[in-house]
Structures are given as C-alpha cells and as structure tokens.
Amino acid sequence: MAERLHAGEQTFHGIPVSAGVCRGKILVLDKPRHAVPPRQLSDAEVAGELERLENAFRQTRQQVLEVQRKVTENVGAEQGSIFDAHLLVLEDPVLIDGAVRLIREQKVNVEQAFQTVAESYTAALAKVDDEYLRERASDMRDVTARVLNNLLGRAEELDLRHLKETCIVIAHDLTPSKTALLDREHVLGFATDIGSRTSHTAIMARSLHIPAVVGLKNASEALKSGQFALLDGFNGVIIVNPTDQTLFEYGQLIRRHATLEEKLREVVGQPAVTLDNHRVSLLANVEQAGDAEAVRAAGAEGIGLFRTEYLFINRDAPPGEEEQFQAYRQAASALRPQPVIIRTLDLGGDKLLSSLAVPTELNPFLGWRAIRFCLQQVDIFRAQLRAILRASAEGNVKLMYPMISGLEELNQANALLSRCRDELRAENVPFNDRMEVGAMIETPSAALVANSLARRVQFFSLGTNDLIQYTLAVDRMNEKIAHLYEPTHPAILRLIKHTVDAAHAHQVRVSVCGEMAGDPVTVPLLVGLGVDELSAATSLIAQVKYLVRRMKISEARELAAFALDCESPSEIAARCQELVQRAAPSLFEM
Ligand code: PEP
Numbered sequence: 001m002a003e004r005l006h007a008g009e010q011t012f013h014g015i016p017v018s019a020g021v022c023r024g025k026i027l028v029l030d031k032p033r034h035a036v037p038p039r040q041l042s043d044a045e046v047a048g049e050l051e052r053l054e055n056a057f058r059q060t061r062q063q064v065l066e067v068q069r070k071v072t073e074n075v076g077a078e079q080g081s082i083f084d085a086h087l088l089v090l091e092d093p094v095l096i097d098g099a100v101r102l103i104r105e106q107k108v109n110v111e112q113a114f115q116t117v118a119e120s121y122t123a124a125l126a127k128v129d130d131e132y133l134r135e136r137a138s139d140m141r142d143v144t145a146r147v148l149n150n151l152l153g154r155a156e157e158l159d160l161r162h163l164k165e166t167c168i169v170i171a172h173d174l175t176p177s178k179t180a181l182l183d184r185e186h187v188l189g190f191a192t193d194i195g196s197r198t199s200h201t202a203i204m205a206r207s208l209h210i211p212a213v214v215g216l217k218n219a220s221e222a223l224k225s226g227q228f229a230l231l232d233g234f235n236g237v238i239i240v241n242p243t244d245q246t247l248f249e250y251g252q253l254i255r256r257h258a259t260l261e262e263k264l265r266e267v268v269g270q271p272a273v274t275l276d277n278h279r280v281s282l283l284a285n286v287e288q289a290g291d292a293e294a295v296r297a298a299g300a301e302g303i304g305l306f307r308t309e310y311l312f313i314n315r316d317a318p319p320g321e322e323e324q325f326q327a328y329r330q331a332a333s334a335l336r337p338q339p340v341i342i343r344t345l346d347l348g349g350d351k352l353l354s355s356l357a358v359p360t361e362l363n364p365f366l367g368w369r370a371i372r373f374c375l376q377q378v379d380i381f382r383a384q385l386r387a388i389l390r391a392s393a394e395g396n397v398k399l400m401y402p403m404i405s406g407l408e409e410l411n412q413a414n415a416l417l418s419r420c421r422d423e424l425r426a427e428n429v430p431f432n433d434r435m436e437v438g439a440m441i442e443t444p445s446a447a448l449v450a451n452s453l454a455r456r457v458q459f460f461s462l463g464t465n466d467l468i469q470y471t472l473a474v475d476r477m478n479e480k481i482a483h484l485y486e487p488t489h490p491a492i493l494r495l496i497k498h499t500v501d502a503a504h505a506h507q508v509r510v511s512v513c514g515e516m517a518g519d520p521v522t523v524p525l526l527v528g529l530g531v532d533e534l535s536a537a538t539s540l541i542a543q544v545k546y547l548v549r550r551m552k553i554s555e556a557r558e559l560a561a562f563a564l565d566c567e568s569p570s571e572i573a574a575r576c577q578e579l580v581q582r583a584a585p586s587l588f589e590m
C-alpha cells in the first residue's frame, strides 16, 4: 500500500474526505484484531492457564452485569434483559469445556485455545438457518471479544476527549460516535483504513473541519504511534517522514488554499444567484444546536438538515423531551427567521446508541434504522416529535422524516405527529400549527412513489448518500467498492428527476442534503435537474455559492438534459467536471 519510498518518505493513498493539510505525530488506535499467536505450554503451565481462563470469565461476567445494570436503570428492563443472552454465553459448556480441553490436551495457551473454540462455534451458529440461533452468534461474538480482551489485558479505550498532545489519529475504523468525541484541540487530522466519502465518520470530519482521509486499507497496520507524518485531506494522502522537498511543496499548496479561502470569503454575504439570475437556496447540514453560529458565519440561509442522532449518542440514556426542546429551540431562535429543518432520529446503519442495546444486525443499513426504529420505539419518537413541535413556536422550524420507504410509514409518522399536536393543544403548550413537514427521499421506493408522498408533505429532501447506496446496491461505508458508488449513474439522475417532477406537480419544494449538494462537480447537475435547494456542511457552503454565482442556469439545464440522455456515469461526470472547471477553475487548484 505504501506507494512511494523516497529517502525514508512513505506515501499512503486513500480517499480524501475532509479538506485541509496538517502535520504532526501519529497516534495509532484500535488495530484490527488478529489471531493471537499460539504458544506451546509446558505441563507445569497448564493449571495456571486454566485459572486465567476462569478469571477472565469472572471478570467478563462482572462487566456484563454492570452494563446490564446501567442499561436497565437508564433505558428500561426490557433492553437490560438483552444482556441475559450475553450472560448465558458465559455459562455455555461448549465454549468453556472446548477451551479447557484444548488447553489440557493440546497444551496451547489460553488465548489461542479460547479464540479457536469461540471462532468455530460462532461461525457454526452464523450459518444455521434459524434466526434465533443466528442472533446468538452476534451475542457470542460480543462476549467472546470481551473475554479475549480481558485475557490479553487490553486496556480500556483511549479517551479521545482528552488527549495530552497534538496528533494525527490513525485507526482501522472510527465510528461516528467516536469521531464526535475527538478532542478538537489536539486532533490535527485523522485517517482510517476503511470508509468512504459518505460514511458518517467522513461527514462528521467535514462538520468538525478536521482534515481527514479514509479508505487507506492497511495504514493502521503499517504506521506506528510517534512517527511524524503529513496528512493531505485535499488529495487523500498520508506522507510519513516527509522530505524537505515535500514539505516545501505542501507549503505552496497551503498558500494556494489560503488565496482561495480569501476569494471564498468574499461571497459569504452574497446570495447564491447564477449569472442569469436563477436563485438557489443554500442551507447547512449540522450535527448539533451549537453549530447555528457557524451556519450564519458560513453564509448559509438556515439549517437544511439537523442530524439529531448526535444528541443521542455517547451518553448513558437518550435525551428526554425537555432537553431536546432546549437544543432545537436554541438553533431555531439563533437563526430565526431562517429555517431550521430538524430531521427525526436516524439511528442504525453506522450510527448506534451506546445507551440502547440494539442487537447487532447482519445488514444494519437494511435493518432497524431511522423511521423504522422510531415507529416501533414510540416513546422515544413521541418525545422527539413533541420537542420539535414545541421548538416550532420559537422560530422557523420544519420537521422531516428519514428513510421513508413508502406511504404507510409516512402516514403512521404523520398520525403520531397529529396526536402530539392534539396533546400539546390540550396542555396549552404553544407550537406552530402550520409547521412544515417533509419526507427524505433516500430509498428508490420513495423516489418511485414520490407522487403519493408529495400529496402528504410540504417538502422533500433528497438524501443522495443513501439513495445512491440503496439504488446501486453499494455499501456507502465500503472502500473496496467505492469506485462503484457513482453519483452520476443514470439510475440516480432519473430518480432525482422523477422526484423533482412529482414534487413540482404538487407545489412541493425539493432540496438535496446528501453530499452531492456540497460537491462542486455535481452542484450544476442538481440545479439543472430542477432541485430548488442545496444543503451541505458549513465547510463547503462558500465553495458551492462561489460556483453558483459563476455559472448559468441555462448551461446547468443543458448539462442535465445531456445527462438524462446519456448512458455512461463517467461521461456524465466528465461533462460535469468540464462545466465546473470552466466556471470556477480556482476550485480545482488544490
Ligand atoms: C443522506 O442519506 O443523503 C443523508 C443526508 O442522510 P445521512 O447521510 O445522515 O444518512
């Protein structure tokens, strides 16, 4: 994977996901877990290894009981009882006796014995054609990983909130919840082995303005803490031990970037209007209420997507109605009269709650996610709907549902919302009775039934990150198939066009809040397809506006007409690139 070796300099190529250059010492976290090397025991060591096994089981049991206690207290007995299955694993004779036998008979070390038995048992369970047993496989994986960590004495995870020194964090993977915790003062940038442009970790990096590279395949294996490196979030590279020449070249790149930033600053206070006078609304995606100030500073006209799930992660219990109300109201009143579009909880996929013991799923992105989760966890959903309604009295709040896959879900969600309105009315709690409600269009099925959905909402927001993954059957997290994740695929463009036409036929506005809206290459295409509004990370707003102000709607429409008629994603992408390069060449100088 190291691409260039030059006087000790080593370059690793990945996928650029968050702009910026940084340099500093590397801190490698969370190496991928590999098989523990086997060790042959002497007869005298056997008893000691058996005792270590017993201790590791005892320690794990205590840990699981502690987690169960916390979950039961904070979330409820039902969720707490999920851990009963974990406790049962710790009493499973197949697991214990199997490991004991290997230690006694083959005289292998306890880590190796335990790992061998656990892996073959888990693999056998995962293959069984019985859903209940397959679920046990995931319990088994969780618990056995814990036992193995205890055997290996792996320390508790590093506290990413409080690092002592500045560093570039390298990890096999960083979950979105871990990314949200990064100590902004000390983390100069980060890089991961896996992931792609639209994984939530990448989205979070852009929000936090942290330079980042993902999809580096084996960087966390190859790099060592303490090495000096340069991370280039524009081009997606990490250079370890950069030479003076490289540092000099990067000095120039940083200067070019500073010049571009200056140009971009000039458009912050200007409207997003094309040269031939077509107005595009430009809003921002945020993850927390406190970002409202950054939204204004970026020159956005409000919040087009408030990802509320970040209020729910990294804590012991989900926030209640009052706490959520305070957060939503903070954003709404800070930006009033500009809109704040609050998306209801989109948990699942790569965003998991530490406070809710949601069972591991084989296909989390196709699983118990977003609106599906909320419609079954009515208490959590109801608290959020009430909080959003209450915040609507404090500013221009709009609400939207994620992952709608058909009319039934939209109707159910709207029915619950209507019940919440009735409750608040009966309690004399103020809210805006005309608060707009929208649906995200991020599944192909929603796009195809957009006509029906459009009759029941006031706006659509195209979640292209998911729309692409579900339409093309390409996992948005998987760097191995990132080349198949093509925003300019004709199937995507036709679904967008179909959605826009259905919406406009019912006077419903259409926004795009997926990453396509912040990528200059696809902006003219979206606008040409008739999208009314774009919503992107605050760090990307200025460049989108800069481009919109330098292009014509007439050429964007021509581009869209060409694209709708073209069969090749790469030809469409090349045309998009050509237009943007012509209109705003400075955006490509990095
Ligand atoms: C999307 O899918 O495009 C979207 C905006 O939602 P998220 O990235 O949070 O899934």
Ligand code: MG
Residues within 6 Å of the ligand: 402, 442, 463, 465, 466
């Ligand atoms: Mg989505």
